[in-house]
Amino acid sequence: MATVTSNSMVGGRQRPDWAGLVTISDNKPTSNEELADSRNPRQVRGIVVPVTTAGRPSPPSPWSGYHTGKGPGTDKGHLMALELGGPDIAENIAPQSSRWQQSGGWRIIEVNVLRVAMRWMGIDGVYDPSDDIPAPATACYFAVSPGTGADAMTGEPLWYDINIAKVSIDRTPRGWTWDSRTHQIARWAQIAPNEVRFDSRDAWSDL
Structure with a gap:
């Protein structure tokens, strides 16, 4: 994979210019860990574009090649959700426990x-x-980083780092920039299948 960028959203629509591209990589820039044999992406990042997903088609299979469905008990999980402006492409999908x-x-x-x-x-x-x-x-700004480990049977990542940060939108080619007045507003979470390390559904309620 190396690095893949996408300008698409649900239904094949293009992301707005101000939001820039979604970047998907098999290398987490802040880590020295090598890509796991699972072939799941190491990081997906981009600006959130809140959109409806009505009439969405069935998603493609995960880039890792693992099967999903009732047998393994997993779904085709978008790492950056379609409703967040993520692309409906295999590189943005990993096997995830269905109910979770x-x-x-x-x-x-x-x-x-x-x-x-x-x-x-x-x-x-x-x-x-x-x-x-x-x-x-x-x-x-949203970034999700699956860990290097994956379930040997299903290919599901064993854990994820989630990061969000408030950014200013400008007219640069990238479409946005870090702003000393806003980028200090950020949150981090680490989650694993069938759990979430939040106290309640009111997580980040102070934002």
């Missing part, structure tokens, strides 16, 4: 990231991906 992915700890993470992103953007609803989505003054 649909309504458990992983879903709690996604719901909280979406809520914080909408607050920082100053909006009270998600966009249709076909909309001309206006540039906000600030937005949410």
Whole structure:
């Protein structure tokens, strides 16, 4: 894989210019650990674009090549969710425990990231991906880093680091920049399948 960038969202729509690309890599820049045999991505990062996923097609199979479904008990889990503006491509997908992915700890993470992103953007609803989505003054930078380990039977990552940070949107080619007034507002979480290291569903409620 090396590094893959994507400008697509759900339904094949393009991400707005101000949000820039989603970057998917098999190397975590802040780590010296080598890529695991699982072939799961090491990091997915980009600016959150809150969008509806109505009418979404069935996702592609995980890039790792592991099967999902009732047998292994896993789903095709988007590392950067479609509702966060993530791409519907194999490189953005890893096997994830079905219930945990649909309504458990992983879903709690996604719901909280979406809520914080909408607050920082100053909006009270998600966009249709076909909309001309206006540039906000600030937005949410999101990064998820699966650990190097994976379940030998299912290929599911054994843990994940989640990071969010508030960034300022500008007119640079990247579309956004760190701002000394905003990038100090950040949160980190580490989660593992079938758990979430949050006290409640009100995680990050102070943001």
